[in-house]
Amino acid sequence: MAMTATLQGALVKRKGKTILGPVTCDLLPEGITIVLGPNGAGKTTLLKVLHGVERLTEGTVRWNVSDEEAHTSQAYVFQSPIMLRRSVRQNLAYPLQLIRASKADIVRQTSHWAQRIGLADALDRPATRLSGGEKQKLALGRALIRKPKVLFLDEPCANLDGRATREIENVLQEAYRTGTRIIMTTHDLGQAKRLASDVIFLLKGQVHEQLPGSLFFDNPQTSEARAFLQGDIVE
Numbered sequence: 001m002a003m004t005a006t007l008q009g010a011l012v013k014r015k016g017k018t019i020l021g022p023v024t025c026d027l028l029p030e031g032i033t034i035v036l037g038p039n040g041a042g043k044t045t046l047l048k049v050l051h052g053v054e055r056l057t058e059g060t061v062r063w064n065v066s067d068e069e070a071h072t073s074q075a076y077v078f079q080s081p082i083m084l085r086r087s088v089r090q091n092l093a094y095p096l097q098l099i100r101a102s103k104a105d106i107v108r109q110t111s112h113w114a115q116r117i118g119l120a121d122a123l124d125r126p127a128t129r130l131s132g133g134e135k136q137k138l139a140l141g142r143a144l145i146r147k148p149k150v151l152f153l154d155e156p157c158a159n160l161d162g163r164a165t166r167e168i169e170n171v172l173q174e175a176y177r178t179g180t181r182i183i184m185t186t187h188d189l190g191q192a193k194r195l196a197s198d199v200i201f202l203l204k205g206q207v208h209e210q211l212p213g214s215l216f217f218d219n220p221q222t223s224e225a226r227a228f229l230q231g232d233i234v235e
């Protein structure tokens, strides 16, 4: 079953300041959702609210499955992923060990995913010594190895070169084609255009536009979104 979520008046206040909301919107059941908006618009907070790791001050977020299923079928790749101080192989194996997968399954999946993320030759290297791009790819492999139904990514390609960015986009598109719902933020408008099935454009913590990708980029509905796409400063 496709997983969808509904936000009803979702509001996050921290230190007396509203950093998100109130947001009322539905997440589409499939596709790649790109969350766009200026710095501080609330993009990371929205992802964390949807993933259930940011406390709401008001309102609700509801997935169409139980809380337990929502939790176990989602993965989240943070902006600066933390690597275990162990080998690439052990980093990939870890999420499977947590769910007590069989040894044979762990060996099989670890090789498969190392191949998919282009780290097959690096399985025995310490993860902490990888380059920035390799770390991001490893974080992505580690997130996908349990085949999540929903994958959140916060700026997965920040500071990466073109090659690493392309490799990550390829893995994301493959994950999407094989049934993973993707919700991610990016500051890279080219990347947003390449990947978006739909766009959530946030401004000052509010959903300012929510449109199919093609429509948002060709025909944004508001002057703020137009200005943002032109590279103007939008506040």
Ligand SMILES: Nc1ncnc2c1ncn2[C@@H]1O[C@H](COP(=O)(O)OP(=O)(O)OP(=O)(O)O)[C@@H](O)[C@H]1O
Binding pocket: 014, 015, 019, 037, 038, 039, 040, 041, 042, 043, 044, 045, 046
């Ligand atoms: N725990 C917190 N306490 C106080 N303010 C916070 C907290 N977390 C985030 N903020 C503020 O809330 C606002 C929204 O933050 P958020 O990280 O969601 O924005 P963003 O759109 O992801 O920004 P960026 O593009 O810079 O990553 C920012 O102004 C941030 O400084």
